[in-house]
Amino acid sequence: MKAKPLFHIFTLMLLLTSVIGVWQHARASASIMTESGISIITRDLSVWNATYFGYVNASTYERWQFTFTEPHAFKVTVTPISGDLIPLLTLLDASGTPLAEATGSLTSTQPAGNYAIQVQPASGSGYYMMTFREMEMPPTETPVPTETPLPTETPLPTETPLPTETPVPTETVPTGPSVTTSVLPTSILLGQSSTATVRLNNIPTGGYSSAEFVCSFNPALISISNIVITTLFGTDPAVAINGPQDGRFIVAIAGSNGQKAQIGGNVFTFDVLGLQAGQTNIECTARVSTGTGVLTTIPSVGDRLTIENPLTETPPPTETPIPTETP
DSSP: OOHHHHHHHHHHHHHHHTTOSOBOOOOEEEEEEOTTSOEEEEEEOOOTTEEEEEEEBTTEEEEEEEEESSOEEEEEEEEEOSTTOEEEEEEEOTTOOEEEEEESEEEEEEOSEEEEEEEEEEESOEEEEEEEEEEOOOOOOOOOOOOOOOOOOOOOOOOOOOOOOOOOOOOOOOSSSEEEEEEESSEEETTOEEEEEEEEESOOTTOBSEEEEEEEOOTTTEEEEEEEEOSTTOSSOEEEEEEEETTEEEEEEEOSTTOOBOSOEEEEEEEEEEOSSEEEEEEEEEEEEOSSSOOEEEOEEOEEEEEEOOOOOOOOOOOOOOOOOOO
8 A cells, every 4th residue: 555545544544533532434325326427325314413424426325324214403414535536415304305515514493304415525435434423402482473674775976996006916824824934044055954933823713733834845856844832722733754755845734632723833843954955945744633523724834944055264375385496
């Protein structure tokens, strides 16, 4: 098996163990082949507040069946854990008629009966984690009669303002949640090293339970080593590192025992060694989770490193000896 699939499987387990209380393995009970050649694998759901795993692509969907003996309110959340999957959820009745549709998460209230949740890609493909949770039944509200609105006055026409000059865009640092990569020093000689620091900024209330970082660089100019994780996600976080290879590496981090990254700070550092003269961008992008089962990409800002040839000193000219007279 190749290294990348192994890494995705390991990442799947470490990102989820901090937030999953119960997980279930559901057996496939049947497979349906549609006229368009799509295989739909049916599985059975039997446990509330549990977590299930599956895989879908353009030719394979999964349909999770369940039965209500009384009315229930529920929420189904599907979180991608590998690949570029964007999951599409469809709630079906016993006859296969769609009742609701959503991307990533679906909430509904249904009476007693037979239903199914179909998971398919809105785009991409990959493995996913699905949680099936019972919610409180919403209270029935007595509708309040609406008042007939009074007629509104027609506003007077306003003068059209003169066009203003469009300002030249300048590079700005994000004011909301973001990830930044900084290099110090920003200029080194061949054979010297610099230190890069990856930092999460403006973490929202509630914190991040996990994060995945993808860092890119020019492998012809620099090499990466000594990746060191901080305690931003608490003590003893679950960590997986893939690479460096072909100008990129991946770092996945999840807080253990319910620990989260609550405030902005450094996530990890790594050493950068100059191999060849030139300039290279070093940037780490990030997808973060607040523990709700949704991975969100946040803005990123990288840094630039300059590698210079060492200066060679010119030796001072040697003095020409003055000939001596022969006596």
